[in-house]
Amino acid sequence: MERYDIAIVGTGPAGVSAAITAKIRNKKVLLIGDGDLTKKMRQAHEINNYPGFPKVKGEDLARAMSEHLKQMEIDITEVKVVNIYAMGKYFSLQTTGDTFEAFSVIIATGVMPGKMIEGEEALVGSGVSYCATCDAPLYKGKDVIVAAYGKEEEKEVAFLAEVAKEVILFPVYNGEPEGLPSNVRVVKEVPSLIKREGPKMVLSTSQGNTYETDGIFVLRESVSPGALVPGLATQGAHIEVDRQMKTNIKGLFACGDITGRPYQYIKSAGEGNVAALSAVDYLAEN
Numbered sequence: 001m002e003r004y005d006i007a008i009v010g011t012g013p014a015g016v017s018a019a020i021t022a023k024i025r026n027k028k029v030l031l032i033g034d035g036d037l038t039k040k041m042r043q044a045h046e047i048n049n050y051p052g053f054p055k056v057k058g059e060d061l062a063r064a065m066s067e068h069l070k071q072m073e074i075d076i077t078e079v080k081v082v083n084i085y086a087m088g089k090y091f092s093l094q095t096t097g098d099t100f101e102a103f104s105v106i107i108a109t110g111v112m113p114g115k116m117i118e119g120e121e122a123l124v125g126s127g128v129s130y131c132a133t134c135d136a137p138l139y140k141g142k143d144v145i146v147a148a149y150g151k152e153e154e155k156e157v158a159f160l161a162e163v164a165k166e167v168i169l170f171p172v173y174n175g176e177p178e179g180l181p182s183n184v185r186v187v188k189e190v191p192s193l194i195k196r197e198g199p200k201m202v203l204s205t206s207q208g209n210t211y212e213t214d215g216i217f218v219l220r221e222s223v224s225p226g227a228l229v230p231g232l233a234t235q236g237a238h239i240e241v242d243r244q245m246k247t248n249i250k251g252l253f254a255c256g257d258i259t260g261r262p263y264q265y266i267k268s269a270g271e272g273n274v275a276a277l278s279a280v281d282y283l284a285e286n
């Protein structure tokens with residue numbers, strides 16, 4: 001398998017900046033994320049604190065960053081990373097598409113909006129999954145529950161319905177689920193607790209009801225850092241880093257909102273630059 005020098009997860013200003021610096025330093029870069037960069041920029045009405053771009057619309061700044069990537073021949077691989085495993089001398093990245101390998105990794109995933117469901121993180125890999133593509137085959141002919149935190153996840157729900165007997169969908173987003181197969185039952189309640197009871201999984205809701213199933217898929221735009229990388233030191237929703245953007249795992253760096261407040265474009269871009277240079281040093285040392 002092709003092995004990259006630096007895999008960068010996330011295409012906000014942190015990931016984009018890290019990718020540009022890594023490419024300038026002649027590293028073989030894998031940039032994973034959203035082909036349109038980040039909602040948090042596209043949705044910004046007007047930005048006034050990004051140097052060189054006074055009163056810029058978010059979508060225009062995003063376009064400028066996309067153009068910069070294009071000019072530097074940096075492609076975006078549009079998948080979601082669901083697990084990163086430290087394998088000793090390299091990292092393995094499991095995604096909703098292929099599996100990738102890289103000597104170093106930079107996490108630039110932004111902060112996950114909202115809270116996790118109680119019990120979710122402890123049961124990942126043991127009844128709770130973040131990846132329909134990876135884990136659907138385990139539930140052939142069985143029942144599954146999906147807690148979906150964005151309308152774009154309906155594609156994954158439809159795919160699960162092709163494999164599973166019945167899917168109960170909890171849509172935790174605005175708007176009506178549309179065009180789903182007949183074996184998808186929509187329940188408009190808010191998931192609040194997940195637990196295992198023998199071979200079965202049980203999901204409780206804030207409305208006081210419980211639902212039993214074989215497996216639970218929690219589908220969000222991003223995955224909490226603790227669930228993404230086993231053994232990663234975190235503090236609440238954030239990854240612990242030093243001033244070089246190093247995490248507690250050798251060869252693994254983090255930058256942007258995911259390392260803590262303030263949540264700002266320029267702070268994210270600055271940290272992306274530092275993380276890339278630290279990864280370059282790490283590669284040279286190893």
Ligand SMILES: Cc1cc2nc3c(=O)[nH]c(=O)nc-3n(C[C@H](O)[C@H](O)[C@H](O)COP(=O)(O)OP(=O)(O)OC[C@H]3O[C@@H](n4cnc5c(N)ncnc54)[C@H](O)[C@@H]3O)c2cc1C
Pocket residue numbers: 009010011012013014015032033034037038039040041043044045046047048049079080081082108109110111221222223255256257258262263264265266268
């Ligand atoms: C409406 C709005 C207006 C704002 N206005 C300003 C402003 O005027 N000035 C300012 O400085 N800041 C502003 N902010 C804050 C700013 O948006 C954030 O600080 C900044 O976007 C953080 O950049 P980031 O690169 O760290 O993460 P993000 O921008 O959150 O990008 C993370 C990217 O990683 C992707 N991702 C996440 N998990 C995975 C995964 N597992 N696999 C693959 N990809 C993944 C996400 O889809 C996303 O594309 C605003 C925010 C909002 C919401």
